[in-house]
Amino acid sequence: MNQTNTRRRVIGPALAMLALAAGTAAAGEAAPAVIAHRAEATFDIAKHTVVVRDHLVVPADLSCLRLGDGLAVTSITRPGQGALATADVLTRVQGSTADGGAWQRLDLAAAGLADGGELVLEYGGTFNTPVDQVEFSRENVGGEISATISAEGIYLASSSGWLAGADSTLATYDVSLVTPAGYETVTQGRRTEHRADGALLHTRWVSGDPSDSLDLVANRFVVTCETIREGLESCTYFLADEPQLRATYLERTRAYIAMYEEMIGPYPYAKFATVENWFPTGYGMPSYTLLGGQVLRLPFIPTTSFGHEIAHNWWGNSVFVEPGEGNWCEGLTSWCADYHYKELESPAAAREYRRNLLKEYAAYVADPAQDFPLKDFLSRHSGATRAVGYGKSMMVFHMIDRAIGRERFLGALREVAATHRFRAASWGDFLRAFGQDDAFAAQWLRRTGAPTLALADVRFGAGEVSFRLSQPEPAYELDVPVVVTAPGGVTEHLVHLSGTDGSYKLAVAGATKLAVDPDCHLFRHLDPAEIEPTISQVFGSDRHVFVTDGAAGPLAEASQAFARAFAESDSVVVVDGALPDDARTAVVLNPGPALLARLAPAGLTVAGRFFYLDGKRYSLDAADLVFAAADPRRPGATALVVVCGAADRLPGLAGRVSHYGKYSWLALPAGQGRVERGNWPAGASPLLATR
Numbered sequence: 001m002n003q004t005n006t007r008r009r010v011i012g013p014a015l016a017m018l019a020l021a022a023g024t025a026a027a028g029e030a031a032p033a034v035i036a037h038r039a040e041a042t043f044d045i046a047k048h049t050v051v052v053r054d055h056l057v058v059p060a061d062l063s064c065l066r067l068g069d070g071l072a073v074t075s076i077t078r079p080g081q082g083a084l085a086t087a088d089v090l091t092r093v094q095g096s097t098a099d100g101g102a103w104q105r106l107d108l109a110a111a112g113l114a115d116g117g118e119l120v121l122e123y124g125g126t127f128n129t130p131v132d133q134v135e136f137s138r139e140n141v142g143g144e145i146s147a148t149i150s151a152e153g154i155y156l157a158s159s160s161g162w163l164a165g166a167d168s169t170l171a172t173y174d175v176s177l178v179t180p181a182g183y184e185t186v187t188q189g190r191r192t193e194h195r196a197d198g199a200l201l202h203t204r205w206v207s208g209d210p211s212d213s214l215d216l217v218a219n220r221f222v223v224t225c226e227t228i229r230e231g232l233e234s235c236t237y238f239l240a241d242e243p244q245l246r247a248t249y250l251e252r253t254r255a256y257i258a259m260y261e262e263m264i265g266p267y268p269y270a271k272f273a274t275v276e277n278w279f280p281t282g283y284g285m286p287s288y289t290l291l292g293g294q295v296l297r298l299p300f301i302p303t304t305s306f307g308h309e310i311a312h313n314w315w316g317n318s319v320f321v322e323p324g325e326g327n328w329c330e331g332l333t334s335w336c337a338d339y340h341y342k343e344l345e346s347p348a349a350a351r352e353y354r355r356n357l358l359k360e361y362a363a364y365v366a367d368p369a370q371d372f373p374l375k376d377f378l379s380r381h382s383g384a385t386r387a388v389g390y391g392k393s394m395m396v397f398h399m400i401d402r403a404i405g406r407e408r409f410l411g412a413l414r415e416v417a418a419t420h421r422f423r424a425a426s427w428g429d430f431l432r433a434f435g436q437d438d439a440f441a442a443q444w445l446r447r448t449g450a451p452t453l454a455l456a457d458v459r460f461g462a463g464e465v466s467f468r469l470s471q472p473e474p475a476y477e478l479d480v481p482v483v484v485t486a487p488g489g490v491t492e493h494l495v496h497l498s499g500t501d502g503s504y505k506l507a508v509a510g511a512t513k514l515a516v517d518p519d520c521h522l523f524r525h526l527d528p529a530e531i532e533p534t535i536s537q538v539f540g541s542d543r544h545v546f547v548t549d550g551a552a553g554p555l556a557e558a559s560q561a562f563a564r565a566f567a568e569s570d571s572v573v574v575v576d577g578a579l580p581d582d583a584r585t586a587v588v589l590n591p592g593p594a595l596l597a598r599l600a601p602a603g604l605t606v607a608g609r610f611f612y613l614d615g616k617r618y619s620l621d622a623a624d625l626v627f628a629a630a631d632p633r634r635p636g637a638t639a640l641v642v643v644c645g646a647a648d649r650l651p652g653l654a655g656r657v658s659h660y661g662k663y664s665w666l667a668l669p670a671g672q673g674r675v676e677r678g679n680w681p682a683g684a685s686p687l688l689a690t691r
Contacts, residue, residue: 032168032169032170032210032424033059033061033062033166033170034169034170034171034172034210035057035058035065035165035166035169035170035171035172036057036171036172036174037054037055037056037163037172037173037174037175037214038054038055038056038174038175039052039053039054039173039174039175039176040052040053040054040175040177040178041162041175041176041178041216042177042178043154043177043178043179043183044149045149045150045151045179045180045183047126048126048127048148048149048150049124049126049149050124050125050127050149050162051122052071052121052122052123052124052162052163053120053121053122054120054121054122054163054164055118055120056119056120056121057117057118058108058113058116058117058118058119059116059169060114060115060116061114062108062113062116062166062169063107063109064105064106064107064108065105065108065164065165065166066103066104066106066161066164066165066166066167067103067104067106067121067123067161067164068103068104068125068147068162069092069101069102069103069104069161070125070126070127070147070160070161071123071124071125071161071162072123072125073086073090073104073122074122074123074124075120075121075123076089076090076106076111076119076120076121076122077119078111078112078113078117078119079118079120081112084111088110089106089110090104090105090106090107091104091107092104092105093105103161106121106164121164125147126149127147127149127156128148128149128150129145129147129148130148131148131155131278131279134279134280134281145157145279146160147160147162152219152278153217153218153277153278154183154216154217154218154219155217155277156216156217157215158212158214158215162216163213163214165213169212170210170211170212171210171211171212171213171214172207172208172209172210173187173188173205173206173207173214174205174207175204175205175214175216176193176202176203176204177202177203177204177205177218178200178201179200179201179203179218180199180200180201181196181198181200182201182220183201183218183220184203184218184219184220184223184237185203185205185216185217185218186216186217186218186221186273186275186288187205187207187214187215187216187217187285187288188207188211188214188215188269188285188286188287189206189207189208189209189269189270189286190205190206190207190270191203191204191271192204192205192206207286207287209268209269209318209422210422211286212320215285215290217237217277217290219237219239219276219278220239221237221238221239221275222236222237222238222239222240222241223235223236223237224236224238224250225271226254228253228254231270232257232267232270232271233270233271233272234250234253234257234271234272234273235271235272235273235274235288236249236273236274236275237273237274237275238274238296239276239278245296245297248302249274249306252303252306253272253274253310256306256307256310256311257310260310260311260314260336263336263340263410263413264314264336264410264413264414264417265314265414265418267313268313268314268317268318268421268422269286269287269313269318271287271288272287272288272289272310272313273287273289274288274289274291274296274306275288275289275290275291276292276293276296277290277291277292277293278292279292280292280294280295281295282295282305284312284313284316284317285317286313286317286318287317289306289309289310303341304338305338307337307341308333308334308337308338311333311336311337312329312333314336315329315332316330316333318417318421318422319416319417319422319423319424319425320422320424320425321425322425322426322429323378324426325375325426325427325428325445326373326374326375326377326378326427326445327377327389328426328430330389330390331374331390331391331392331393331394331395331396331397332393332394332397332413332430334390334391334393334394335394335397336413338353338394339353351520354395354398354519354521355520355526356662357387357391357394357520357523358391358520359526359531360383360386360387360536360661360662361387361388361391361392361450361523361525362525362526362528362531362537363383363387363534363536363537363540363661364382364383364384364386364387364536364539364540365384365387365388365540366540366541368449370382370384371449372388372448373445373446373448374389374392374393374427374444374445374446375427375445377389383536383539383540384540392450392523395522395523396444396445396523398521399521400434402521404434404435408434408435409434412430412433412434412435413433415433416429416433427441427445428441443476443477450523450524450525451471451522451523451524451525452471452524452525453469453470453497453516453517453522453524453687454469454471454686454687455468455469455514455686455687455688455689456468456469456470457503458514458689460512460514460691462509462510463509464505464506464507464508464511465484465506465508465511465514466503466504466505466506467482467503467504467514467689468501468502468503468504469495469497469501469502469504469516470500470501470502471497471500472500473500475498475499475500476497477496477497478496478522479494479495479496479497480494480495480496480497480516480517480522481494481516481517481518481519481521481522482494482495482504482506482514482515482517483514483515483518483519484506484508484511484513484514485511485512485514485515486508486509486510486511486512487509487510487512488508488509491508493506511691512690512691513688513689513690514688514689514690515685515688515689516687516688518685518687527685527687528636529682529683529685529686530682530683530686530687532664532680532681532683533601533628533629533630533638533664533680534638534661534662534663534664535626535628535657535660535663535664535666536661536662537585537638538585538587538628538638538639538640539658541585543585544563544566544567544572544573544585545575545580545585545586546559546562546563546566546572546573546574546575546587546589547574547575547577547578547579547580547586547588547589548574548576548589549576549577549588549589549590549591549592549595550576550577550592551576551589554647554648555590555647555650557647558644558651559574559589559590559650560572560574561650561651562642562650562651562653562654563587563589565651565652565654565655566654566657579631579634579639581634585637585638585639586631586639586640587639587640587642588640588641589642589644589650590642590643590644590650591641591643596641596643598632599641600627600629601627601629601630601680603680604627604665606643609621611643611667613665613667613678614678618667618676619645620643620644621645621646621670622645622669622670622671623645623667623668623669624642624643624644624649624650624667624668624670625641625643625644625665625666625667625668626640626641626643626653626657626666627640627641627664627665628640628664628665628680629641640657642657645670646670653668656668656675660675662679663677663678663679664678664679665679665680
């Protein structure tokens with residue numbers, strides 16, 4: 001996620017936003033305007049200040065520059081022309097940034113630079129924002145900060161406006177940085193100078209390839225760099241020397257870059273650095289990722305989300321998003337990373353990934369008012385925007401891959417990556433490379449929603465099987481996978497459905513089973529019977545009722561704290577006693593035996609201080625139980641049940657549960673250890689028929 005410029009992304013089953021660099025996308029068109037920065041910045045940690053001298057070369061026809069509101073400009077000079085009166089060219093503008101904040105507008109025409117030219121800005125600022133309240137929420141980072149300078153570390157996000165920028169432009173950067181000795185800096189580009197001078201450290205970073213902004217981090221890093229090949233390094237910037245962790249990330253960096261160079265094309269930068277932050281982040285910038293220490297050490301990150309961030313160095317960081325047709329980047333990066341890793345694991349893992357995307361769409365976009373077309377997706381800020389902007393987008397790329405074949409699909413990706421390197425690309429550029437027409441774009445990019453399929457009139461004959469498929473108006477144009485099981489084996493057939501109803505016959509001898517899209521290759525609405533109760537079905541609602549069952553004293557207080565953390569709000573509804581009949585998404589905290597018996601599915605037993613899942617016993621002294629359940633008294637409703645063994649553990653479960661929405665049940669260890677998780681069996685699909 002990011003602020004005014006939008007490249008930084010939150011890591012998660014993703015990750016957030018990316019570069020929305022405006023400008024033309026198609027090869028042969030004019031490139032976007034580029035500003036050249038040659039800046040010097042000196043940091044005083046004790047005073048929490050930075051002093052900047054920025055020599056800019058600005059292009060013609062640029063009306064103004066933006067500078068952060070927290071910066072005091074001391075000098076504006078045109079080389080060879082002399083100083084300008086600050087009041088004549090600089091004004092404060094209130095409430096027009098993405099977050100409604102103020103900024104400073106430097107009028108280039110008033111500065112005599114309507115036709116472009118050179119400008120030197122000198123300014124400084126004080127940044128001392130505390131970071132102790134920064135924490136991850138379900139869909140983005142709460143307590144977002146844009147700049148801080150302290151003994152704990154230096155962090156300047158581009159949203160602080162610490163370097164001047166402009167809408168619809170890119171920039172190149174040559175920055176020389178002076179920090180106290182021991183405070184290593186890292187940003188995008190290549191480090192060309194690293195020189196100690198008494199109590200100071202001088203570093204210089206050169207990024208000659210255009211990008212839309214520049215973020216900077218400095219801290220007492222232990223820096224390790226290894227050469228991958230001439231001109232390319234893999235680096236780690238960690239707050240402590242941890243050889244095993246360092247080795248893991250260096251090895252994974254090499255492996256991912258090799259994989260994506262084969263898949264997409266040459267890596268676009270001189271390095272990739274894994275940088276540890278002292279407060280929670282999960283950001284990806286050109287040539288490095290900034291991970292909070294806790295995220296960095298999660299055991300699954302190196303083999304999942306870390307690769308996603310490296311893939312973004314192709315999609316989003318060097319091939320920019322042309323936002324006029326929507327943000328294609330997160331869906332494509334998910335296809336190249338998260339989904340591709342499941343493909344490498346097994347066909348079953350890839351199928352489950354696709355199915356989980358459809359389950360998330362069903363959970364988070366259950367309310368049609370939350371849905372929107374892909375052309376309108378710019379950034380993730382809710383479960384619904386993730387389900388569409390990441391999930392639906394990934395499935396669109398998957399459907400194209402299936403339609404044209406992997407070789408043509410990857411060839412098209414390489415083509416776009418090569419022709420749009422350090423330029424903006426649109427959905428249209430990809431669709432043209434894939435050979436898809438405007439009807440495809442109208443159906444999958446400009447239309448809200450997803451198809452819904454129904455199966456009827458299945459007849460198994462000796463030499464064939466016949467059936468009928470239907471869908472509501474307005475109909476989608478679909479090639480529907482139909483899988484038939486017969487004594488001779490399992491075969492997949494594609495049948496074309498272009499209207500609301502179609503009848504089909506397949507020549508299969510002795511067919512015994514027919515399944516419509518059982519492997520979830522189509523982006524579609526799953527039938528409710530195809531979906532088992534999952535935690536995400538509860539997260540998908542913004543109207544939760546929290547139910548306690550005779551809680552008192554510390555447990556009652558802990559229940560209130562859990563409710564506030566789960567809802568990410570201080571305004572929550574907590575009732576004690578019966579589960580309300582009209583509560584479609586209730587969260588039940590430590591239910592008594594009667595309510596627990598009503599909600600517990602087959603395979604789960606809670607008895608005294610123990611619970612049993614599929615024959616395995618867990619102690620409530622060592623683990624807590626969370627599960628999603630269908631309520632037999634409330635058809636269509638899902639309850640989330642939390643059975644916590646200790647009141648002091650209950651509030652913290654709210655944040656832990658949020659990472660496991662696709663599962664039905666969790667056994668969360670009270671201390672360190674692996675979270676056990678799983679899913680209840682799904683019901684019988686109405687898209688399945690047997691002889």
